[in-house]
Amino acid sequence: MASRAAKAVGRNVLRKEGHAKVTGAARYIDDLTFPGLLHARTIRSTIPAGQIAKVRFKGDRAGFTLVDHHDIPGRNIVALIDDDQPCLAERAIRHVAEPILLLVHEDREKLRAAEVQIDYRPSTPNYDPETSAIAFKSIAIDKGNVDEGFAAADVIVDGEYRTGLQEQLYIETNGVIAVPGHGVAGGDDGITVYGSMQCPYYVHRALMILLGLPAEQVRVIQTETGGGFGGKEEYPSMIAGHAALAALKTGRPVKLVYDRVEDMLATTKRHPSIIRHRTGVTRDGRLTAMDIDAVLDGGAYATLSAVVLSRGMIHAAGPYRCDHVRIRGRATMTNTPPNGAFRGFGAPQTQFAADVHMDRIAERLGLDPVRVREINALRPGDTTATGQRLGADSSALRVLREAVKRTDFKKRRRALASSNGPAEAGRHTPARGIGLSLFFHGSGFTGAGEVKLASKASLALTGRGARIHVASTEIGQGTRTMLAQIVADALGVPYEHIDVNAADTGEVPDSGPTVASRTCMIVGRILQRCAEEMRGRLGSLTPRQYLRKFGPLTITKQYERPAGMVWDDTLYKGDAYGSYGWGCDVVEVEVDRDTFEVKATAFTTVHEIGKAIHPTLALGQIEGGSAQGLGYALLEDVVMRDGRMTNATLTNYIIPTSLDTPPMKVVLLENPYPHGPSGAKGVGEMPIDGPAPAVINALRHAGFDLREIPATPEKIMAVAS
């Protein structure tokens, strides 16, 4: 092929949809309308546990359509992993805000004013994940023999750590529009659903099962999506089901868009956790045994708890080497709205515990926090808790040393410690501290997950280049841009000549869900292979010449497991992930001695992500994820009373503003993964793993010994002298 394009990978090219977003031309779900559009409203349970006794619509029913479980033509479930969650409750209620019925009307105002009276027979709810009798999933990981490991220890260090709920708080709330008819080749049967979502094929499958429709009669089209953070991984299957039932019953398009309060009350959040560590260590700082026990609060239904637990447990020992490891984890049921996917997916909880515990080990041994991590950090050739032997693409020591050097950590730590001194009466200078955290994050689905997904991606030749066909969604993180960069270079055409098709199940193959930091590394690599083959087929022809001579050309490829990658899902042993990203955060804090308010004053993070396809976008992921992690550490507190979130507004659910966020220094390191496109690994989730343990370690250095997040001023006061 003749054109010699400038390389796109590694360059900060313009975002594919950037112009439309900046000018306001981009249209989100609530901007769209259809002729004859109706609106829907969800009527939800107000009790955490019990039975529905009676449902009564109050007032004038003219113009209203009511939809309940009797209107479901297929199975009344939100199909995901376990089929335990009804799309509309029939009799049993397991949590507050459980959907019971839908009201449909053409006037949103009439919907708002409508009243439905529901009588219940309440039963006793359980809110304690530790005493819950129902476990959605239990996982055991064993390496070596912990008894031997403890026998070899000089010191044993115990610790118990807790993390709270966190709301994803995407800026665009959940919303869909369902339109009768699947539209492909003028199809009047079936259903089309447009919506804000991460995983069109999850919604596609859930709708087939709910509606009893064949695959070709269900079409799901992602609209421009204002953020997800995991919160639009599984929940859109629920809301799409509701709108689809209403559209099929009325024969008209139905819009269902949540307001912020409903979105916060009803949709999934990050799993709270209780994690206990018992660690054997030699006097010189070497880990001999790690015994870890974790409970995640799954909420009322299984949703994705099993896989959140899986990722959490695989990361539970942190990026540290130890010959004898025992990890036990379970995700249990409580009578609260189901918890689900959220950036990090179990790893932020378990690595919080692991890295706060590491500072306690250092303190017990009289070692500094850097030294204890240097001794134990995983090196290439070491094995993880699941026995995965790490390759040359492992960078724990490198990120640690880079972060220590960049922040002059040891000197800073001494300087801040001596600036504190004993508190004097009337002293108003803040207490100061510095802490660090070392973390890693597996890219892609866990274990055999990618093999099971068997993702497909397609590339279609166009007159000027190619069009990407994937179900991987742009949700603000840069999917379209990054994939187009990879394809442009592999095909040898300018970035601007690559188009990206809408994520429309009627037009694109199933490239898997947009989750698990997998889109670049997994889907990007499949597309790169498509582009390489296309380039070979073109030979010396331009795309236009080829089309004229041979007609249309589409190349579809499927995920291929890298040679030698082995996973045993029964024993939880083997290569849990194709590769890992590595990170080290350093944070400085000031604590007001009068009010216990914490200000993070400096933040440095070193991230090794294989290759930054688009450095500005990668930086954006790291800065945003770090800010969200600081919120998780200090501010974000879901206040639950009687199974209901009581602060479900932006007024009272506190996320960091720019004034709460310190200046951030981000250092990108690149250590290529041989099976990623241009060496790239995942980047989306890892940034949220580090801030919480670094902040808690810094607070401890400042004199406040906490074991729980969020570290609100009220909790800090409780441990203050």
Next chain:
Amino acid sequence: MQSSISRLTLFQPSSLDEALTMLRDEGPLAPMAGCTDLFVALNFGTLAETRFLDLWQLDALKTIEERDGALSIGALATHTDLIRSSLVRRRLPMLAAAAREIGGVQIQNRGTLGGNVANASPAGDTLPVLAAADATVVLRNAGGTRRVPFTAFYTGYRQTVRRPDELIVSFDIAPVRGRQAFRKVGTRAAQAISKVVMAVVAGEAPRIAIGSVAPTVVRARRTEAALAAGASIAEAQRLLVEEIAPIDDIRSTAAYRRRVTASLLAHLLAPRSS
């Protein structure tokens, strides 16, 4: 979910007299100005009132001036107006400080001093300032004007002495003698609702007012008297925590509010506190 808005009625007077006539003849009406509190209730679906009187256009109530030696602030002066007024910054710097910490710029442009007072939330950030300044609330109805000491304006949680046919038209504040100090402790660095908010006038006759620690803003008379009589800070702190009645709520705890109230007193009374 959001309250239905099609059932709401709005009256839009073009003068204060017309507004007072509407209140008398069409009442009960809920006065509204910047709507910064009202829209929160609307969006949360808890808006109880259905009939409203829109005061936003009544420019006569936006004046900030010196009158007979007192500072007079119109009820519709926005937080931005308070921040920008050199008169307020000179005579009542703690009010400018409070206004700066309310919401973000958009809220400061819409929210009014009269609205903050009339909304009667114990967490209102300007309330401790007006209490510590011994402000007077000027109320008017179609029949005339009455003046109520700010410290007598609230009768209970979200309860005031304003009668249904009255509007708050202005606040009068006599010269404040002593050093003024203000501190808000919110749930984050900005755009937050107060967990504890305190205004102090330090001097021979100290005045201390605290918000978010009782059903209404608290003026700590016993603590003030003790300090005037020469009590130590520690004694004053002990008395002060007895004068407040904080609770646990979604933003904080009673224990935190008690301890921080005591700490802030020492902090704000200390000379040249930061």
